Amino acid sequence: MRFPLSLADMTLWLGITTLLLLITSEFISPYYGKIGIVIEKRRLRQIAIILGALFLLDALIQIYAMLHAY
Amino acid sequence: MEETNETGTAENRDQLFAKLEQINQQLQSERKASKLKLVRHKFSSIVGYFFLSFGIIALASAIIYDSPILAFTGLGLTLWGGLFLFVKPVRYAKANLLNSTVISSLTTINKILTELKYQGQGIYLPPRHLRELKEGVVFVPIRNETVIPQAEDVAKGKMFMNPNGICFTPPGQGLLTLYEKELGTDLSKANLSYLRNKLPKLLVENLEILEDLEINEQDDKIYVKMNGSVYEDLCNNLRNNTDICSRLGCPLCSSIACALAKVTGKAVAIERTELSTDRKTVETWYSLIED
Numbered sequence: 259m260r261f262p263l264s265l266a267d268m269t270l271w272l273g274i275t276t277l278l279l280l281i282t283s284e285f286i287s288p289y290y291g292k293i294g295i296v297i298e299k300r301r302l303r304q305i306a307i308i309l310g311a312l313f314l315l316d317a318l319i320q321i322y323a324m325l326h327a328y
Numbered sequence: 329m330e331e332t333n334e335t336g337t338a339e340n341r342d343q344l345f346a347k348l349e350q351i352n353q354q355l356q357s358e359r360k361a362s363k364l365k366l367v368r369h370k371f372s373s374i375v376g377y378f379f380l381s382f383g384i385i386a387l388a389s390a391i392i393y394d395s396p397i398l399a400f401t402g403l404g405l406t407l408w409g410g411l412f413l414f415v416k417p418v419r420y421a422k423a424n425l426l427n428s429t430v431i432s433s434l435t436t437i438n439k440i441l442t443e444l445k446y447q448g449q450g451i452y453l454p455p456r457h458l459r460e461l462k463e464g465v466v467f468v469p470i471r472n473e474t475v476i477p478q479a480e481d482v483a484k485g486k487m488f489m490n491p492n493g494i495c496f497t498p499p500g501q502g503l504l505t506l507y508e509k510e511l512g513t514d515l516s517k518a519n520l521s522y523l524r525n526k527l528p529k530l531l532v533e534n535l536e537i538l539e540d541l542e543i544n545e546q547d548d549k550i551y552v553k554m555n556g557s558v559y560e561d562l563c564n565n566l567r568n569n570t571d572i573c574s575r576l577g578c579p580l581c582s583s584i585a586c587a588l589a590k591v592t593g594k595a596v597a598i599e600r601t602e603l604s605t606d607r608k609t610v611e612t613w614y615s616l617i618e619d
Binding site (some may be wrong): 259260261263264267271275298299301302305 | 390391392395396398399400403404410411413414416469499534
């Protein structure tokens, strides 16, 4: 029994999710009621940034592993 | 005679019943509204827990069955479950509600000042000036001249009338309290450059009251340019019907005056305020008054 995703898979997932959340947090502004969804934009962005940081960390780990492999 | 009295009493009773009925209906509608709010809040949490539990199950299954698809599904569900729990919906009110809510109280203040013949320009006194008070106050002199009252006179109470002027809590004090809460700072411990850096971001990005804010220092004056305010209608309404904009300022201008008084530790007066022709931009010049 092991987790079926590799670090590369996780990096890809984190990258895509971060992008989606960051773009969403930029688009969903309740300013002047231009959209119907009213959620806490700041918290959504916080989560997106945390995921982005995790993505960068993953990427760094992979670069480090690649450099050590040679 | 007795008949007239009886008719009068019956009418009073009917009026009282009508009023009670009205209050009852109001209470019932409020109860319904609060119930709806609770249901919405609960719904968001229920969806969150639902996603989270299915996500965890999918992740556990992915490990057991060694399935990458289940793992991706689990990660997605867990993330969205967490998002639903953490990022809850917030309530937003329409901008025109602000107008209806605030206009009557501001018109009343204007009427009081006019009826009592207080002709001076509002002077925002900083809390540093008033050791006993945490909040700032605005002082309106009886004559059109710049007079700062004695600190001990002001400290006696939040609102007082004396032969020189009237002193009360400014219309923007509530907003200032909100700014301090959002910034997590007591502005009396900050300085003007802090306010210049933080206030535009707070008003434009966080509170979304304005589209753009510019604060510049010009000698002993502070120039503030506000663009695309949610108080636009209120501002226009107040300008057309009262002279409170030039005397005390609308709640937004007043809150900035309170903030300036607090950070500089000096008394602040709204010297001039101009509205652009498209009614989108308000330019205000605040003067800092030395003791």
